[in-house]
Amino acid sequence: KNQVEQSPQSLIILEGKNCTLQCNYTVSPFSNLRWYKQDTGRGPVSLTIMTFSENTKSNGRYTATLDADTKQSSLHITASQLSDSASYICVVSSGGGNKLTFGTGTQLKVEL
Amino acid sequence: DTEVTQTPKHLVMGMTNKKSLKCEQHMGHRAMYWYKQKAKKPPELMFVYSYEKLSINESVPSRFSPECPNSSLLNLHLHALQPEDSALYLCASSQEAGVAGTPLHFGNGTRLTVT
Numbered sequence A: 001k002n003q004v005e006q007s008p009q010s011l012i013i014l015e016g017k018n019c020t021l022q023c024n025y026t027v028s029p030f031s032n033l034r035w036y037k038q039d040t041g042r043g044p045v046s047l048t049i050m051t052f053s054e055n056t057k058s059n060g061r062y063t064a065t066l067d068a069d070t071k072q073s074s075l076h077i078t079a080s081q082l083s084d085s086a087s088y089i090c091v092v093s094s095g096g097g098n099k100l101t102f103g104t105g106t107q108l109k110v111e112l
Numbered sequence B: 001d002t003e004v005t006q007t008p009k010h011l012v013m014g015m016t017n018k019k020s021l022k023c024e025q026h027m028g029h030r031a032m033y034w035y036k037q038k039a040k041k042p043p044e045l046m047f048v049y050s051y052e053k054l055s056i057n058e059s060v061p062s063r064f065s066p067e068c069p070n071s072s073l074l075n076l077h078l079h080a081l082q083p084e085d086s087a088l089y090l091c092a093s094s095q096e097a098g099v100a101g102t103p104l105h106f107g108n109g110t111r112l113t114v115t
Helices: none
Strands: A003-007 A010-014 A019-026 A030-038 A045-051 A056-059 A062-067 A072-077 A086-094 A099-102 A106-111 B004-007 B010-013 B018-025 B031-037 B044-050 B053-057 B064-070 B073-079 B087-094 B110-114
Touching: A003 A086, A003 A099, A010 A019, A019 A030, A019 A086, A019 A106, A030 A062, A030 A072, A045 A056, A045 A062, A045 A072, A072 A086, B004 B087, B010 B018, B018 B031, B018 B087, B031 B064, B031 B073, B044 B064, B044 B073, B053 B064
Parallel strands: A010 A106, B010 B110
Antiparallel strands: A003 A019, A019 A072, A030 A045, A030 A086, A056 A062, A062 A072, A086 A099, A086 A106, B004 B018, B018 B073, B031 B044, B031 B087, B044 B053, B064 B073, B087 B110
16 A cells, blocks of 8 residues: 655744654655645645656755655755744655655644 | 635535535646645545546545536535535646646645534
8 A cells, every 4th residue: 555654743943943854655656756835724835846766856945855765755944934834745646647645744833 | 826726715514505616727737636635634635637527536425526617627516515524625736637747736725614
């Protein structure tokens, strides 16, 4: 069964600090891995998409890494801001790309 | 603001009511999706439309009836819902269905409460 596990479940950090969120997956056949940010009461917004051959991809202060051998990904947030407070969801696509397996998300809170 | 527009933002309905959720995108995307999301849970796929034809139905109960009148619009008709159907209903679109690497663009959802 395809599964995506994220850790930690929740995280509180101070503004300006860095943090790293983890995603482990058992999805086959692997197509791509996406990180989404979901603010409370809003729809998810895509941060990055990585295919099998990509090890790292950045989007501003967000940097995602992918290790296809160990089936792990991480999302690193640099110099956090209050607006980074949200749920971060790891989504792995299998087969042709239609079938997405969502992780349960990491709830990040950035405080002053 | 999101390029996928959903209306209404909030909806309260009784178990005997009939209502519809609407979704619109003008990005020229040919694939549109309905997801259901319960609190603190990831979105669950309900339906996929590709080129205005239903391509995936994830065994959704018949009290949910999707409709795709044209390539820009997606509706979800609701009838005889149960309180456990209360959730955030998300619409999404992508350039094509079944093509790896195409991102999903989500709307901000309709918060549905069934009383």
